[in-house]
Amino acid sequence: MHNNETLKLQRNLMALVEFSRTVNQSLDLDFTLNNLLFSCMGKFLTTKGLVILNREGTAVIRSAKGIPNEEIEKFNTGSVKFGGEEEIRPALPELGESIILPISSSRGELGCLVLGEKITKKDYTTEETEFLKTVINIAATAVENALIIAELKEVNRNLDGRINRLSSLFELSKEFGLLSDERRISKLLAYSLLGHFLSSIYAIIYFEEGHNRVIDTTVPKIKEIVEDLANRSITTHHLGASVKELHPDLSGLKIELVVPMKIQNETKGLILLGKRGGAYDYEETDIEFIYSIGSLAIISLENKHLFMEALEKQKLEEELELAKDIQKNLLPKSIPEMKFYDIAATSISSKQVGGDYYDIIRKDDTNYYIAIGDVSGKGVPASLLMANLQAFLKSICRQEAEISSSTGIINDLVSENTTDGRFITFFWGIVNDETRSFTYVNAGHNPPLLVRAGEIRYLDKGGIILGVMPTMLPYASETIELQQDDLLVLFTDGVTEAKSPEDEEFTDEALEALVKSITGLPANKVLERITEEVNKHANGAMQSDDITVIVIKVK
């Protein structure tokens, strides 16, 4: 008997040494717990055993033998408080005459070991309980170490995850910075999302003013509801149940997460994602990450648009500068001195550069052509047509032809040279510096004013505007014998249609009243008064058309 006892003790000790060596070799929690359970179950011949861990006050079954998975799940989802035996036991599955022993270390209660009823149906003796406590004490250190390692691993994994996200953000910001095109931006965004969340269902939606659209997706049906989505004013993310509730249509398309892409709090787009692949759900940090890369992408998209707009605007401005240059070069640099005529003229370009033109061309010692015109349209095309007109005029002025038939020829030339519906309102006349006679043709231009003795006469003889159709009817002309102190005012509609800040026009009446009141002044003063009055009327308002005036005072 004595010998038998010694043998038993020796066997127990050997088992303890063996157990200690095994569990302390490994830092793997599962391995340690498995060993603990199997050792105890083998020793006491029980078919059921489990280890419960204390996870921040909640009891969780971490390892179990001989217990169905459903039972374990039921326990683990039941949020059982980790306390004494009386709190844990009621939640446990039926184990018969079982024993529960705490696993403690310097860090407090790590958990507890539960062993089921012995096959022999005998109770656990005091001696056996003591032995179990010894085993647990040995195991506790190993469990503690394994737990610390697991925590470290978890922390490391989280850190790796964060580093990975940061490097993604860095990478994307670098790529997006290169002003790559919209398709590429959306592809890179999509790939980063897919790579992180392993979902193959996604859509990237861009709310551009007046052009809401899906820029990339694996769910083509989203395109049908894009306008509707724009109207929903989504300002915060929706996940899972709230997608189901607020966006049943998206939920029907297997969308699990909706995250707005915002610039300065304004939603400019949406990222839609399906269920996250693998074993995870979307967590708060995931959504933060999606917000971050969404912002990067949307800013990049917007920048690209702003850049294109700026480029477009710059191109336009350069074009306008060019048009202004052309126009300026077309206008006469100086006005010839004449015996009977005191002439002053000006042309003020509007911001957009209209197509006003005037010219004074010497034919010979006594005859001068005076011309004013307004080409339809603005910018470079108008300037080019104006340049054409001047070339025609300069060459035709040298011909010995009646001004009326010359006008017909010019109309034919202009008609041939305009294909896009442009036209020119045009007035020109020839003044004789020996006889004071003046012959003019008006091709659809605002009739110039002839002021004689306080009366106004409109110079409106002529024909249709230039460039609309080839000349069918000859242009009419009129010859007027001018008298001393006659005042001729030629102008473009930029004068009479000059806008005030209240959007009111200067009007023909105002111009006529003005010129009637200043017939006594020399040409340059009359011109000055007209521009002064027009400026006063405009009162700083931006003018959309050029303003051109020629004043001829007969001496």
Add this chain to the structure above:
Amino acid sequence: MADFKSGLRDKDEFSIIDLSGYLDAHTAPELETRFTNLIDKNRFKVVVNLKDLEYISSAGLGVFMAYIETMRENQGDIKLVSLKPSVYSIFDLLGFPLLYDIMKDEEEAINKFKEQGK
């Protein structure tokens, strides 16, 4: 930065893509083109050999996600082989091993294909 290169070899019905260097947002479109070309040619059984791949970013991983379904819908797959430990840890971090066959070498991947084909 090590250049990214991708090569293509055919081994019977299997297409083997060799990747080397850095696969990131910048180089992802190149791999994308490889996959779209394969799909155009109805070749859906793809083994990607990552023996010489030095680094992969999440945008690079996303390319695999974007094409795996098409391959699987057409009785094919994308199997990844010969990953360096540093590259494997990135795949692992994002949970790829749950969704992809990640294998030791080409032979193992092809055998798996053949097994699945039965």
